[in-house]
């Protein structure tokens with residue numbers, strides 16, 4: 001089953017003669033439970049694509065469908081709720097709240113949505129990611145790899161339709177990157193989550209089941225590993 005689908009997705013910036021076609025007709029399907037890496041050089045359109053998939057920005061044309069929902073049909077309030085419930089985001093710089101301890105950071109998206117925290121599920125996520133003894137600490141007291149594991153736990157906790165990760169290992173050394181990615185993949189498999197990660201690093205991309213290569217806003221190649 002496809003959890004995400006785009007049809008002739010375009011995003012243009014500026015006007016002729018300075019028009020930039022950041023996305024130029026992207027057709028892609030992402031299968032539920034899969035791990036996809038989107039790769040490409042700087043400026044190829046990766047971040048723009050991730051923003052469109054996550055409803056963070058509006059396309060110029062075409063469509064994005066997530067879990068049966070066409071995003072162009074949503075107003076800004078509906079888009080906010082869509083992002084909160086359907087998308088988990090993991091960023092390069094972790095984006096944890098510095099004043100909250102790790103537990104409170106992890107459960108924050110559930111609380112913001114006014115829902116009850118499923119403590120059993122949190123415990124399972126925390127165990128898979130090896131954060132059991134870090135829950136009372138503030139993010140500033142943890143290493144980069146530990147902070148990113150907490151950010152992954154926070155993305156998993158709402159059981160989103162899709163987790164979008166933007167260069168999640170960009171601030172980590174290569175050994176920590178491999179560890180964090182291994183845990184990210186293990187956790188997303190265990191909890192049947194769908195993962196889309198953008199990276200410019202070919203070695204990092206190899207961890208995924210499938211690679212989509214973007215060049216000049218177009219899909220240049222798509223393959224399974």
Ligand SMILES: Nc1ncnc2c1ncn2[C@@H]1O[C@H](COP(=O)(O)OP(=O)(O)OP(=O)(O)O)[C@@H](O)[C@H]1O
Nearest residue numbers: 013020022040041042043044045046047048049200
């Ligand atoms: N807000 C904007 N206004 C104008 N042009 C933009 C804007 N955002 C992106 N672009 C242009 O769109 C193209 C794609 O940019 P994008 O950030 O998606 O690339 P990227 O592959 O993510 O690059 P990087 O790996 O360096 O982050 C680039 O030519 C960029 O200059």
